[in-house]
Amino acid sequence: MEFEVSAELVSIYLEDAREQLAVLDDVLLRLEKEGPRPDVIASVLGPLHTLKGNSGMIGLGAIKDYVHRLEEVFGRGRDGALTLDAQALDCLFEGATALRDAVETACAPGREQKDLGAAQAALAAQLARSSAPAGRSVPAAQPQPARAGDEAHTDAAGLGPARSSMVRVDFAKLDHLLNLVGELIVHRTKLNELARQIADALPGLGPELLEAVHQVESASTQLQETIMDVRMLPVRHVFERFPRLVRDLAHQQGKSVELVLQGEDTRVDKAVIDELGEPLVHLIRNAVDHGIESPQLRKARGKSETGTLLLSAAQESNQVVITLIDDGAGIDAASVRHKALERGLLQPGETLSDREAIQLIFTEGFSTARAVTDVSGRGVGLDVVVRSMERLNALIEAETIPGAGTKFTLQLPLTLAIITVLMVDVGDEVYALPSGVVVESLRYAKRDLVRMNGRDTLRVRDRIVPFVHLAELFGRQGLERDSAYAVIVGRGEKRLGLSVDRLRGQQDVVIKALDAVVSNASVGIAGATILGDGRVVLILDVASLFEGRRARGSGRGRVAAEA
Amino acid sequence: MLRKILAVDDSALIHQMYKLFLSRYKNCKLVSAMNGLEALDKLGQEENVDLILLDINMPVMNGLEFLQRVQKEAAYKDIPVIIISTEGKEEDTIRGLKMGARGYVKKPFQASELHSLIEKITGP
Numbered sequence: 001m002e003f004e005v006s007a008e009l010v011s012i013y014l015e016d017a018r019e020q021l022a023v024l025d026d027v028l029l030r031l032e033k034e035g036p037r038p039d040v041i042a043s044v045l046g047p048l049h050t051l052k053g054n055s056g057m058i059g060l061g062a063i064k065d066y067v068h069r070l071e072e073v074f075g076r077g078r079d080g081a082l083t084l085d086a087q088a089l090d091c092l093f094e095g096a097t098a099l100r101d102a103v104e105t106a107c108a109p110g111r112e113q114k115d116l117g118a119a120q121a122a123l124a125a126q127l128a129r130s131s132a133p134a135g136r137s138v139p140a141a142q143p144q145p146a147r148a149g150d151e152a153h154t155d156a157a158g159l160g161p162a163r164s165s166m167v168r169v170d171f172a173k174l175d176h177l178l179n180l181v182g183e184l185i186v187h188r189t190k191l192n193e194l195a196r197q198i199a200d201a202l203p204g205l206g207p208e209l210l211e212a213v214h215q216v217e218s219a220s221t222q223l224q225e226t227i228m229d230v231r232m233l234p235v236r237h238v239f240e241r242f243p244r245l246v247r248d249l250a251h252q253q254g255k256s257v258e259l260v261l262q263g264e265d266t267r268v269d270k271a272v273i274d275e276l277g278e279p280l281v282h283l284i285r286n287a288v289d290h291g292i293e294s295p296q297l298r299k300a301r302g303k304s305e306t307g308t309l310l311l312s313a314a315q316e317s318n319q320v321v322i323t324l325i326d327d328g329a330g331i332d333a334a335s336v337r338h339k340a341l342e343r344g345l346l347q348p349g350e351t352l353s354d355r356e357a358i359q360l361i362f363t364e365g366f367s368t369a370r371a372v373t374d375v376s377g378r379g380v381g382l383d384v385v386v387r388s389m390e391r392l393n394a395l396i397e398a399e400t401i402p403g404a405g406t407k408f409t410l411q412l413p414l415t416l417a418i419i420t421v422l423m424v425d426v427g428d429e430v431y432a433l434p435s436g437v438v439v440e441s442l443r444y445a446k447r448d449l450v451r452m453n454g455r456d457t458l459r460v461r462d463r464i465v466p467f468v469h470l471a472e473l474f475g476r477q478g479l480e481r482d483s484a485y486a487v488i489v490g491r492g493e494k495r496l497g498l499s500v501d502r503l504r505g506q507q508d509v510v511i512k513a514l515d516a517v518v519s520n521a522s523v524g525i526a527g528a529t530i531l532g533d534g535r536v537v538l539i540l541d542v543a544s545l546f547e548g549r550r551a552r553g554s555g556r557g558r559v560a561a562e563a
Numbered sequence: 564m565l566r567k568i569l570a571v572d573d574s575a576l577i578h579q580m581y582k583l584f585l586s587r588y589k590n591c592k593l594v595s596a597m598n599g600l601e602a603l604d605k606l607g608q609e610e611n612v613d614l615i616l617l618d619i620n621m622p623v624m625n626g627l628e629f630l631q632r633v634q635k636e637a638a639y640k641d642i643p644v645i646i647i648s649t650e651g652k653e654e655d656t657i658r659g660l661k662m663g664a665r666g667y668v669k670k671p672f673q674a675s676e677l678h679s680l681i682e683k684i685t686g687p
Binding site: 008009012013015016046049050052053054056057058059064068071072168 | 573574575576577579580583618620621622649650651652670671672
């Protein structure tokens with residue numbers, strides 16, 4: 001190469017390649033469903049051709065050669081010289097997986113170029129089945145008008161003319177921009193405060209100063225909203241790979257499953273999108289593995305042989321709710337209880353409603369076959385999902401009707417950059433709790449506390465909840481009163497009560513990523529926020545409270561600014 | 564001399580590469596279009612385009628159709644066109660050359676190949 005293939009070039013290549021590979025997957029799925037329609041086959045040729053050209057340009061010879069072969073196979077499929085039957089499609093599905101793998105590996109830091117020889121040979125075998133000679137000759141002599149529709153790209157996917165008005169921006173720059181806005185907002189609050197004081201002292205200048213501050217305030221609010229909006233992407237980016245996943249999982253297990261997607265246009269912050277893929281893959285895997293029954297069993301139960309998975313997304317105020325519903329076997333609460341007892345996750349005397357018992361599936365150590373790798377597609381512990389949900393400040397819940405199916409509901413924040421917190425007083429300090437983990441808050445009297453195994457617990461309706469006195473935890477003096485407030489927080493199925501002296505209400509705070517300045521030394525602290533008067537408010541790390549760990553030390557320190 | 568080059572390709576990567584490859588020319592203005600239709604628009608907006616780098620396989624309007632339109636317009640038909648072709652589409656390249664394109668480069672191309680062809684057509 002006469003030039004250096006920079007990281008920027010690689011990332012542009014990768015982004016395009018992912019789009020092209022998504023078209024490939026989509027076309028394969030359609031061919032499998034609708035039969036070898038020439039128009040569907042033709043729609044993949046354009047993206048493949050571009051992928052081939054791009055791969056060659058950045059020196060990925062093996063990928064270029066493989067895509068060239070793919071083009072040949074599809075080209076002959078379109079012309080009817082090769083029938084894209086189940087055997088051919090299986091080979092193409094495998095090839096698409098190998099290709100994706102090769103592209104991702106080649107673009108990863110090691111820039112390792114995978115050998116696609118085996119996949120290449122498999123394609124050659126398919127080509128050998130075709131009836132046309134290798135070099136399809138085309139009368140090149142007469143200039144022909146270009147065939148409209150020939151190798152048409154998927155214009156519907158937004159590759160139309162509008163694209164050139166788009167600018168590619170490194171996401172890190174958007175992060176930086178948002179951080180700057182976060183800072184601006186902290187200072188704005190301070191400025192506001194000062195302006196009010198000055199206006200009181202200098203009545204002459206007051207109105208003008210306040211007006212100017214107000215202008216700054218409104219412009220910075222708009223700036224923040226605009227930047228938040230720029231960071232939003234449709235959940236389609238996560239959802240689009242699932243039809244392929246479901247197809248592969250169902251094939252592996254001899255099941256028939258249809259995935260229905262809804263609300264793919266719902267927009268979420270890119271940082272949330274990036275975190276969302278893994279937990280959803282686990283849940284979908286779980287639904288196909290354990291939820292949907294085999295066709296025989298479904299038939300015997302009077303259901304259609306094809307199971308249905310419905311994955312939908314919708315925005316509800318400042319949250320996105322994602323649900324995954326399967327019409328499978330459901331979860332049997334009695335066997336969950338039994339298993340939880342066996343594994344010591346449930347104490348013999350503990351009583352749980354069916355609905356509460358079901359949530360035990362999210363507990364660490366619940367799944368039986370956790371060690372099995374994802375190659376077999378079985379036994380992935382759902383606690384992995386819970387951990388992802390924690391990183392997202394999200395809640396997850398399962399509902400099930402035995403024999404009819406299961407519904408998982410994920411409540412996610414629209415963005416990780418702004419979180420809604422509940423402000424509480426503990427002694428003379430103010431703390432914040434991410435609203436996503438707050439289940440409820442209530443008033444309690446000292447006599448409601450029950451001492452069990454040397455720990456305070458609080459009875460909340462029919463449930464006994466472990467209780468933590470925040471004042472003690474932080475080594476501060478709580479107000480000595482007979483009654484106070486308890487904030488009940490949740491993690492998976494677990495609940496924990498926190499004593500506070502006063503509830504101050506909810507507030508949105510802009511999170512500004514910082515190096516681990518705050519978190520390492522502090523007790524169960526996820527970050528901080530700054531009030532208008534400049535006072536720093538610590539945000540509690542609820543996960544660490546559950547684990548009884550005093551410090552998290554994970555370098556996830558964040559400082560948030562009041563919004 | 565000042566060169567104004569219109570690059571037509573549906574790949575963002577290729578546009579980035581043109582930017583990289585053409586940065587050696589001090590007086591070079593690069594105009595980008597993602598397909599033939601957009602390229603016609605750009606021709607209407609920009610004056611004195613010296614050279615067109617043209618991909619063939621593009622959505623909306625492909626390179627050959629674009630070339631045909633350009634050849635029909637008195638104002639544009641003398642602008643030299645270089646076809647950027649890809650393996651497996653040789654017949655399209657031949658067609659383009661017959662329609663009046665001045666030369667072609669095959670992807671993957673090296674910077675030097677592009678430079679020598681550009682200089683051959685527009686002068687050093």
